[in-house]
Amino acid sequence: MAETVAGATVSARRSRITPERAAELYEAVLDLLREVGYDGLTMDAVATRTRSSKATLYRQWGSKPELVARALRHNKPVSLDDIDTGSLRGDLHQMVIRSDDCQMQRDAALMRGLLHAVHENPDLHEALRNLLIEPEITGLNTVLRRAVERGEVAADNPALQYAVHVLIGGFAARDLIEDRPVDGAFLASYIDAVLLPALGV
Amino acid sequence: MAETVAGATVSARRSRITPERAAELYEAVLDLLREVGYDGLTMDAVATRTRSSKATLYRQWGSKPELVARALRHNKPVSLDDIDTGSLRGDLHQMVIRSDDCQMQRDAALMRGLLHAVHENPDLHEALRNLLIEPEITGLNTVLRRAVERGEVAADNPALQYAVHVLIGGFAARDLIEDRPVDGAFLASYIDAVLLPALGV
Structure with missing residues (x-):
């Protein structure tokens, strides 16, 4: 798959989650980070806490480091x-x-x-x-x-x-x-x- | 027990371990710190690694934080x-x-x-x-x-x-x-x- 197509797919997928919902997810990730640290944080725990599926998390953010980094970036006012x-x-x-x-x-x-x-x-x-x-x-x-x-x-x-x-x-x-x-x-x-x-x- | 007596007891006990032996123990503590981190480091592991008894370690250094801090201080050239x-x-x-x-x-x-x-x-x-x-x-x-x-x-x-x-x-x-x-x-x-x-x- 060409870069642009892959990029378009990601954007299309990203658009499925509203900014409000993404903000909720990011807040939950930051809460979990404070509670259990990076090593203790699992995609399972994020899914449970936010009542979403692990598949959605991986489709949207690709990996745990990416999700954590985006949550931290969202946190910068x-x-x-x-x-x-x-x-x-x-x-x-x-x-x-x-x-x-x-x-x-x-x-x-x-x-x-x-x-x-x-x-x-x-x-x-x-x-x-x-x-x-x-x-x-x-x-x-x-x-x-x-x-x-x-x-x-x-x-x-x-x-x-x-x-x-x-x-x-x-x-x-x-x-x-x-x-x-x-x-x-x-x-x-x-x-x-x-x-x-x-x-x- | 009065402060001074307690202090004297500690010095007397400290003198039982030679500086060379203490240096060996400190090196082992630093190695373990690098390998498993502070939370993972146990007095049991230090005792095993250095072939000493846990009782000796506690008698000599009192606690894990004190032992770690003394090992780090020993490390400053x-x-x-x-x-x-x-x-x-x-x-x-x-x-x-x-x-x-x-x-x-x-x-x-x-x-x-x-x-x-x-x-x-x-x-x-x-x-x-x-x-x-x-x-x-x-x-x-x-x-x-x-x-x-x-x-x-x-x-x-x-x-x-x-x-x-x-x-x-x-x-x-x-x-x-x-x-x-x-x-x-x-x-x-x-x-x-x-x-x-x-x-x-």
Whole structure:
């Protein structure tokens, strides 16, 4: 079967499930992930919890890693691309304060639970990379590129390539080191103290 | 039993195992951690692998979290306190290049495996905090304090409190984002591009 035909088939099949129903399924997947972790999550459990058939799940999403990655992506409230405040500081602050703190802490717990699974399951890593990590990095790079175009940051500033590492450090280290949950106010202060000075802003 | 007596009893008991034998036990614990993870590691398995009795293990280390934390601490080759090159850049570079890259990658895999366990097991978190995290932060703060005393960094630089978050970001994000193992050269370049400029060096 040719690529396009296969693609059309997938779209046709996908259209059988309404966006509302897909959202319900994604929520159930995230609940199960929080309850039993990635290794404990089975397509059987998702089917039972959502009163759907395993055949439907596999037809719609192909595999467990793909379903989990799409559920996580659905969970992201706003695309980074929509942020454009006119200054790098404004963009970065909006990035970290746009989702409410409870949501951010639930996300942190979820991602922490997945971190180990990612290394045991290359398919999950691949799906997360394509659906979640790459779009976030692309969004962050758009924000940074606009700052360079506005003349806020020198095009050859070596910290540009490490912005994502710095942000992950703030996100991950807060509760590991300080035993306090991450929140928007902390990340905004971290960005002001570390990332902006490193970028020469 | 009074605190001091209990403490003395523990030291007396500890002395029954030679440092060489303790090192063997710690290596076996780290091997098991890599093989089966924290949740899968049992005191029975450690006893079998090391041909010791479970009673000895409990008498010597008290609990599984304590044994694991001591094994991880034993694994750290050099104390940060021993580093004093005369410049902040020199100290930080020596910090990240002192252990060989293979060792660093094995450590990263180990810590990644523990990250989830830490959140499920408060006793493990407590033991790691006391035996591993706090001494590292204290060592890093000593390095930073000397830089302030030398006049390299302003005492009120807001990035001082976030140095550990930045470093953890470099350590953790490298293989998550770039799918490449962390190494000393990468961390040295990350320190030069981000941490030193943020500190005004």
